[in-house]
Amino acid sequence: MDLTERSLRSEQVYDGVLLDVRRDEVRLPNGETSGREWIKHPGASAVVPIDDEGRVILLRQYRFGPGREFWEVPAGKFDSDGEEALDVAKRELAEEAGVEAAAWTRLGQTFPAIGYSDETIHLFLAEGLSRTEEHVDDDEFVEPFRMPFAEAAAMARRGEIEDAKSCVALLLAAAVVDARDLD
């Protein structure tokens, strides 16, 4: 069955600093029409940074929507459409965690909110970490912590990493690290 919904008309209903909100009238598979409201998002990258001692760098960050702090992996949005996902990952790793990485592994991608956003988050494992000159952004209130990666992966499996992108990134990284250990 072809489940595709085709846009008949699209309009921007809110043009914010962060959010670009669209409303489309669509043709459903059964021929009827319906409305779709969604966020047009530039995309993002998220990084699981593991140092030579097997520790992961996680951030403690306050998020206004939910109104509380979360454990997160370093992550950030694309500045422009032409940007490469890996370049965004490198920038955010430097800005949020203050490190650069010698080895990068692609973990895949995750779509955090397919019901109302086109956001794609590209996921990476970063290893061979060293401090960069670049300091943490002044306007980012994030606190970096290092903890054993195995402990963070166990937290994710127990449902204690409640930010979806961070949970997915840690569990995909754990699958890669576990597969290596089997070799």
Next chain:
Amino acid sequence: MDLTERSLRSEQVYDGVLLDVRRDEVRLPNGETSGREWIKHPGASAVVPIDDEGRVILLRQYRFGPGREFWEVPAGKFDSDGEEALDVAKRELAEEAGVEAAAWTRLGQTFPAIGYSDETIHLFLAEGLSRTEEHVDDDEFVEPFRMPFAEAAAMARRGEIEDAKSCVALLLAAAVVDARDLD
């Protein structure tokens, strides 16, 4: 360090059928002010339904924002604030997968888009499945499939379940099922 951002002023900037978009002026931890745009969301429940043959029911669903189909677990939004997460899970399991469950296990909760939404998704494992009279919603274009749960969990670990809530739900369910097998 107290990372809390306090709202100084809040306004609704778009009042849609699906999306309730807010803009707040906030006081940052350093005393400066900034703007926060976010979606006020009623919350949702998502279910990993595993039948007596060890198969999970997944849905194939087209999503307009990303413009493609995804593998998803049955899930849906709260209709009203007073609703219980478990009741929403039961309703969506019936409407989307056409089954009811004898045994329910809470897996935790995930926040899919903490940068711009307050949405919380409550995650459940549902077992002891039987068909319900209630038929699949006419206005939901979803195709249910049954596959071995171990296979779906392996897909999630390989990054092949790209919907974040479904990936998190499957991996948390796998942790619960794996822990039982160790007993």
